[in-house]
Amino acid sequence: MAGNDGRGKKRIKLRSGGSHEGLASFLMLLPAIIFLIVCSIYPFIWIFRYICYNYNGFTATYTGAANFERMLSDKTFWMSVVHTFEYAFYKLLFIIPLALIIAVILHTKIMGSNVFRGVYFMPTVISSSIAGMIFTFIFATKNGILNSVLQSLHIVSSPIPWLTGTNVVMAAVTILAIWGGFGNYMLYFTSGMDSISNDVYESAKIDGANGVQTFFYVTLPMLSPVLKVVLMLAITGAFKDYEAIMVLSDGGPGNRSMVMFLYIYRMIFGSTTSTAAVQIGYGALLSVVAAVIVGIVTAIYLFISRKLDDVV
Structure with a gap:
């Protein structure tokens, strides 16, 4: 007991x-x-x-489905969605390969590789607004640094209107995005390559693999988990970008560089170039739609990546 x-x-x-x-x-x-x-x-x-109100920050008036009807016929918003996909495509097309190539080069332990890593990573810690202001001077049509360099090298005969030309403004905002983001992705790739055992590379050398073959048959396959994460971060980040674009081009000219989150920002907080009243209710609805779009794109990417894993 x-x-x-x-x-x-x-x-x-x-x-x-x-x-x-x-x-x-x-x-x-x-x-x-x-x-x-x-x-x-x-x-x-x-x-x-x-989302069903006309709300300006002070008074809210119930409007029923009026915001939904306005959204369906809002050409500026849907064009901003198209511009967002275009911007994301160009950014991903260049930033991922560039970050991977730089990471591979620096992983070879060349002289000053740590210094170069710090230099390439530096833009990621700079505020998007400050970066936009810096590139405003770089892309200026008159007395701009980039146009001066291109003309001195006789690549162009007349200044390029980077921020006022509808044909080149998307290239300007994409260059800014690549400059500000590839250092972060480079660090992910570098960390992933540091985790690969040297024995694997030694085995590849013994088998007679050259540098290109080692990259495609050893480094890239073993980096696939990191690559998936980097791609997902790059996709979601590209769809949510707007701060630097707002400072650099303010969505212009003629809304050519207007992306969907910049348009939503204007609806909710207004614009310095317009005296129109803020439209928080309509902006709230657009933000929900934008979140759904980003969610669908992310889900499609995850689905495709899983299918590729099953095939491999």
């Missing part, structure tokens, strides 16, 4: 100890839970609250 009483007391102590541990865990998680509710869940609910 005494032994049974001892075991019972031990069970009671264990249960009380478990409850204390659960309470301590909850209290440690509580700040993060509050932060999640206040900064993520509540704004999401707030957006859904006003």
Whole structure:
């Protein structure tokens, strides 16, 4: 009986100890839970609250499906969606290969590789607004640095209107995006290559593989998990870009560089170039639609990547 009483007391102590541990865990998680509710869940609910209202920040008038009807006929918004896909395509087309090539070169431990890594990574820590202002001077039609260099090298005979020409403005914002982002992806690729064992490369050398064959048959396949993550981050990041574009071209000329999140920003916060009242209700609806578009694109990418894994 005494032994049974001892075991019972031990069970009671264990249960009380478990409850204390659960309470301590909850209290440690509580700040993060509050932060999640206040900064993520509540704004999401707030957006859904006003999608059927004409809300200017002071008064809210219920309009029913008027915002939905306006969205379906809003050519500027749907063109901004097209421009977003175009911008994302150009950015991904250049930034991923460039980041991978630079990472491979620096991984060969050339002289000053750590210095070059720091230099290439530096643009990622610069504010998007500051980067946009810097490239405004670089892309200026008159007295711009880029036009001066191109003319001095006799590549062009007259200045290129980078920020005022509808044919070249998308190239300008893409160059800015590549400059500001490839260092971050380069670091991911470099970290992934550092985790590959040198024994694998030694085996490839013994088998007579040259540098190109080693890259395609050893480095690239073993980097596939990192490449998937980098691609997903690059896709979602490209669709959400707007700050640097707002500073560089403000969506112009003629809305040629208007991307969907910049258009939504204008609806919710207004524009310095327009006196139109803010339209928070309509902007809330567009933000939901934009989130759905990004979610669909991400889901398609994840589906395709899983299918490719099954094939391989």
